[in-house]
Amino acid sequence: MQERLVRQNIVDAAHLLADSGMLFRGEHANLSARLDDTHIVMTRGGSIGHLSTDDLAVLDLNGVLAHGDAMDPTMQEVIQMHTRVYQARGSVGAVIHTHAPHISVFAVAHQPIPLVYEPLLRFGVTEPIPVVPWAPRGSDASVGSIIDVIQNHPGLPAVMMANHGALVFYQDPISAARLLATLDEAAELSIQAIALGGAKELPEQAVGAVRERMAAFGSHR
Numbered sequence: 001m002q003e004r005l006v007r008q009n010i011v012d013a014a015h016l017l018a019d020s021g022m023l024f025r026g027e028h029a030n031l032s033a034r035l036d037d038t039h040i041v042m043t044r045g046g047s048i049g050h051l052s053t054d055d056l057a058v059l060d061l062n063g064v065l066a067h068g069d070a071m072d073p074t075m076q077e078v079i080q081m082h083t084r085v086y087q088a089r090g091s092v093g094a095v096i097h098t099h100a101p102h103i104s105v106f107a108v109a110h111q112p113i114p115l116v117y118e119p120l121l122r123f124g125v126t127e128p129i130p131v132v133p134w135a136p137r138g139s140d141a142s143v144g145s146i147i148d149v150i151q152n153h154p155g156l157p158a159v160m161m162a163n164h165g166a167l168v169f170y171q172d173p174i175s176a177a178r179l180l181a182t183l184d185e186a187a188e189l190s191i192q193a194i195a196l197g198g199a200k201e202l203p204e205q206a207v208g209a210v211r212e213r214m215a216a217f218g219s220h221r
């Protein structure tokens with residue numbers, strides 16, 4: 001895909017995240033998208049509230065700047081949180097990290113987000129979203145825990161980092177942003193349902209049934 005188009009897709013996804021309330025008050029987030037087999041395009045700074053196509057850097061999968069403007073120094077520590085996900089799973093086309101307001105509640109509580117919300121099935125989520133243990137952001141310990149989950153749960157498109165926030169990895173920036181928003185809906189509903197006795201898990205056969213209907217009717221959410 002052309003670099004110009006990849007840059008625009010990331011900006012569109014950032015605006016979608018902002019419009020859907022997925023940026024907490026600090027508007028902190030980082031986004032990246034695959035450019036080709038060995039390169040990604042990634043946000044250069046930590047705030048994406050008013051992202052433009054110039055606010056992005058092109059890196060190789062070792063995190064080395066390929067061309068154009070460099071990353072902000074504060075962003076260096078999170079680069080491998082993106083690059084190693086692309087290395088670990090070849091199908092990933094985009095990675096998004098935010099402090100989405102309801103997902104982050106589960107992250108600080110060290111609780112997995114349960115599988116109670118059917119729209120998540122449409123993104124291929126068929127198990128609870130786990131929390132990886134806290135370690136400094138972007139450190140080998142933190143990224144190593146994320147990569148372990150990715151390798152041990154081949155279909156899982158998201159994790160939470162304890163006491164921090166969310167990381168989703170999906171086909172492209174827009175669908176990754178939609179997945180993040182849907183996951184935040186699931187988290188919000190799960191919290192609200194506590195007032196009514198708690199959310200109930202989807203029945204065992206739900207995953208297969210939704211897959212069949214998606215095959216018949218498409219994946220419209």
Ligand SMILES: [Zn+2]
Binds near residue numbers: 097165
């Ligand atoms: Zn963060």
